[in-house]
Amino acid sequence: xARVVVDVMLKPEILDPQGKAVQGALPRLGFDGxxxxxxxxxxxxxxxxxxxxxxxxxxxxxxxxxxxNPVIEDFEVHVAEVEG
Amino acid sequence: xARVVVDVMLKPEILDPQGKAVQGALPRLGFDGxxxxxxxxxxxxxxxxxxxxxxxxxxxxxxxxxxxNPVIEDFEVHVAEVEG
Numbered sequence: 442x443a444r445v446v447v448d449v450m451l452k453p454e455i456l457d458p459q460g461k462a463v464q465g466a467l468p469r470l471g472f473d474g475x476x477x478x479x480x481x482x483x484x485x486x487x488x489x490x491x492x493x494x495x496x497x498x499x500x501x502x503x504x505x506x507x508x509x510n511p512v513i514e515d516f517e518v519h520v521a522e523v524e525g
Numbered sequence: 526x527a528r529v530v531v532d533v534m535l536k537p538e539i540l541d542p543q544g545k546a547v548q549g550a551l552p553r554l555g556f557d558g559x560x561x562x563x564x565x566x567x568x569x570x571x572x573x574x575x576x577x578x579x580x581x582x583x584x585x586x587x588x589x590x591x592x593x594n595p596v597i598e599d600f601e602v603h604v605a606e607v608e609g
Contacts, residue, residue, distance in 0.1 A: 442560070448567050449567075450567065450569065460568075463568070463591065463592065466591060467587065467591070470587075470590060470591060472583060472586070472587055474572060474573045474574065474580065474583070475570050475571065475572060475573070475587070476526070476571045476572070476573050477569075477570070477571040478568060478569070478570050478571075479568070479569045480566060480567070480568050481566070481567045481568075481569070482564060482565070482566065482567060483532050483533075483534065483564070483565045483566060483567040484544075484547070484562060484563070484564050484565075485534065485561075485562070485563045485565070486559050486561070486562050487559065487560045487561040487562075488558060488559060488560070489558045489559070489560050490558065496558065499556060499558075502556070503551065503554075503556055503559070506554060507547065507550060507551070507554060508547065
């Protein structure tokens with residue numbers, strides 16, 4: 442079994458209203474020194490059996506077709522944990 | 526300048542309907558072998574100046590008070606990048 446993480450973030454050129462909202466709230470809570478905040482999604486996938494290169498390629502396909510919108514988002518895949 | 530990442534995920538015992546929805550869609554798209562999917566949030570914070578331990582403690586406080594709901598969510602903070 443392996444745990445694979447897919448991080449999906451808006452492309453840098455895309456406006457991020459959620460990130461801006463968080464950034465705007467920080468001074469009101471007394472936090473300074475944070476020049477930008479961007480918010481995205483994180484997916485953790487538990488993969489059955491051995492994490493072969495074919496399986497990893499499949500996760501990339503899942504990330505591209507289901508977990509992200511390639512027009513406005515970028516994604517990164519990394520292996521978090523491998524058991525057995 | 527440093528980039529600090531805050532990953533926020535639901536606690537394991539909390540039901541994750543978004544993750545279940547993604548998991549349910551996978552077989553329909555022809556993907557098998559994924560036993561579980563969990564979805565969370567990822568924040569990237571750009572920190573001005575040097576990333577001192579005080580600054581990092583401040584990010585932990587931001588994560589706890591603003592970016593997550595400690596009752597149902599866990600968070601992890603890690604430094605992604607340090608420049609200059």
